[in-house]
Amino acid sequence: MKRSDFAWVVGGPQGSGVDSAANLFAKAAAFGRLHVFGKREYYSNIMGEHSYFQVRVSENPVYSHGDMMHLLASFEAETAIRHSWDVLPDGGILYDPKVVDTNIERVPALEPEVRTHLFKRLNAMSLPLTVEGVLKAAEADGVCLFPFPYDDLVEELKREYPDTDAKVLKRMVNTMSVAASLRLVAFPFEFLEKSIQDVFKGKTKAMKMNIQAAQMAYDFVSEQGWDFSCHLTPGTTDEKRIYVNGNQAVSLGKILGGCTFQSYYPITPASDESVFLEEHENFPLTGVQEEALKWVRNPGNPGKSASPNGRMGSLLVLQTEDEIAAIAAATGAALAGARAATATSGPGFCLMAEGLGWAGNSEVPVVVTLYQRGGPSTGLPTRHEQGDLLFAIFAGHGEFPRIVLSSGDLEEAFYDSALVFNLAEKYQMPVIHLLDKALANSNQTLPYYDLSRVRIERGALLNEAPSANGYQRFQFTESGISPRIRLGTPGCIFYNTGDEHTPEGHISEDPENRDRMMEKRMKKLDLVLKEIPSKDKFHILGDPDGDIVILSWGTPKGAIREALEVLREEGHRVKFVQSRLLWPLPAQELKEVLEPARLRIAIEQNYSGQFAGLVSQHTGLRFDHLIVKYNGRPMSFNEVLDALRHILSGKSSKKVVLRRGH
């Protein structure tokens, strides 16, 4: 691996502060002007099951996680047992010496199949079935072992903070593991201090105690004189950067994009977004024209206006009783003029199918942010998959227009979260913003978002009643798009129905009207294909003239980009088509970029290669290889790289299943 990156993993039981540890580490590196990519893995559980977080750090941008790590930070037995096997030779393991004798049998949360697998490995090496056995196995591979006596340091801290609750003190092991890790790689303490100040902003006592715990751990490692070959040097960039996760990136895009209403029913991995939005429901506005408010002031409205300076805006979040209500409420809000969205995952989206059809039939601009997770049914509720593509495209009975747009990373997700509202309002149809668990729970350093890039287009939304008599909500027009007004617009009314309807919106079963109305709605998809710029249809990355082409969509983008960087250095010319507009499918344009290649490879995180199948169906092109993964863990760049190398060597089977990850 030529990239000068460093991978660190911290693990522990859920609820013990693993996420905070990862956050501290990642932010310390980010404050140190390095690029960071973090991936969070967890069970469907509140407390006790194993969760872990990988943080990859580099002076160059990092887009994905890797299979291996340079340093494993553990403070209990289970993390050491599960992850020691993936530490690189010359890497290191930080562990608590008090757990070395822990028998693997006695670690309750380990699944029986994991245990059996470990026993086999250890027995083959004639090592004891304990943490020590696992550590010895790693040591045999050249991994350095760093015993870190957490209890002693916690005791020491307790002397300084005698009144502190034991549980709070116990949580200091997180901070200590981060501090010890950073000292091992000789990263300056000042960035960790800054990170702690940032994470514990406003909590003076916790901040002070954490800084002290960090300093103690940092000093302890210094005193040991341990020799560790991995070093992490602060970067030198003066680029303005942020560090966000997927749910946050999407939320920020929604607020900026003018979303004013979001409904949701709690579901992993979508609800963090709605909770973030509710937390930030009030925010400042700029450039509000009083004119824009005037028309709505009816006698029922007190009509008092806040001062133009410092006027606040808001985004109303509604927690509904289920996802049926969530999409219905968002649709109702959209009818009243809100830029309305709902956020969910596969099981919730199942319940939204009828609402989606209603919105499609009544041409309502409503946005569904769909974070895919492992299916079917409850599936792998906290794990990753891209198994809902065909469902997103075809959900609902009958035929109605919709747009499905997918984002490949946290940069795209932000701008797309604003863009989807423009698409919904311009084309007056539901838009599904197709995301996934990997995106929701990945963190990344990114250039500060360019807010000036976001523009709002509300399409044919009229602020006042049209002066001509007989407003028709579903007026037949050449484009298929009819002027839209809000519920409550004075001097006007309209009707909507889930039935087939007349231009006025009244029920109609007339065959001629049916034909015209169906054609009016469906031809809007032609307009979408015509008007959406090619950058929103797909990105071409890698070598644009490459004679090998990869087709993918969504979050495998990061792993593929990194794999391609290596393949380029190895002399391969590979073009990467990252599809974004998945429906309507820009089949003609895709055909043009895919057809000339001598070798076509599709990569996606599902069993059957749903997108590849769809593209084949619409272009007649076949794919020579399909790389898929469905074990619930996102693709690492290593495994994508290995699969591609194998394909390029000519020895690979047609279908390649990636199986790595914990």
Added chain:
Amino acid sequence: MVTDTLLKPRDYKTDVFVDWCPGCGDFGILTSLHQALWELKKKPWEVVIFSGIGCSGKTPHYVNTYGIHTLHGRLLPFATGAKLANPHLTVIAVGGDGDGLGIGAGHFVNAGRRNLNLTYIIHDNGVYGLTKGQASPTLKKGVKTKSLPKPNIQMNVNPLLMAYSSGFTFIARGYSYDVPHLKELLKQAIQHKGFALVNVLQPCPTYNDINTREWFGERVFRLEETDYDPVVTPDTGEDELKKRRGQFIEKALEWETRIAIGVLWKDLTVETYEERIASRIPTYLDAPPGIRPVCDPDGKPTADIRSILDSFRVT
């Protein structure tokens, strides 16, 4: 363009053919609604009528206001979204008993929890008319209407008690053949600040040959003509409150011999959902989600996210 001059009761009607069966109780509800809107001087564009699926679902098409005919059982979530997006709208939801108490029962309960300022009219006839008379959730166990092959084997729910336990702050029962009385109930419900249910006993002459006009005619009586007082205010004492609750439950349950119509419960002590939001979002009533300008004339977003984004800054 709809004009607001010289509105007459007939101006609230549309010229869409009303395709209910002759003698249907729905006509009385529609007429009461037309009259109530006229008497309240509501302008057509100030009102949105939401409906679900079934005979009652067609109501919005017959009223000259904004009309949104939604999905089976989902009228309340649609109405909730619209009302939240513009709390200055007068929102009326009109649905059937199967729609609201069967497929939409979850929404009924949860809408009660919020106490939005909405009116909800249920057409209660004990049967699913549009699918030829299957038993609805309000049909009593053991009843065999002519549309049923065998007597109803499931128990019924009591919409009024369900409304009470869900948090509705205005609960009334109307009778579709007593239009002057129903009109008054609708007016009160629309004027009530909070979630108002008007459950309307509405004979289905085609499929329910048990609970007919004659059957109801012998039983219904106007509560206003008794000394019944449904109102609970912040000044209502504990004993008085207990009494109000007791008489409410009693009247809600009476069925076989006497059926009370009128306002059975009116609680003026609960804040509306809109008020709860406004206490958290100070600009809510002034610039609600449906109205708040999201961009300037050039399409530049008005939301200023810099302070939030700055909290994620690392360099």
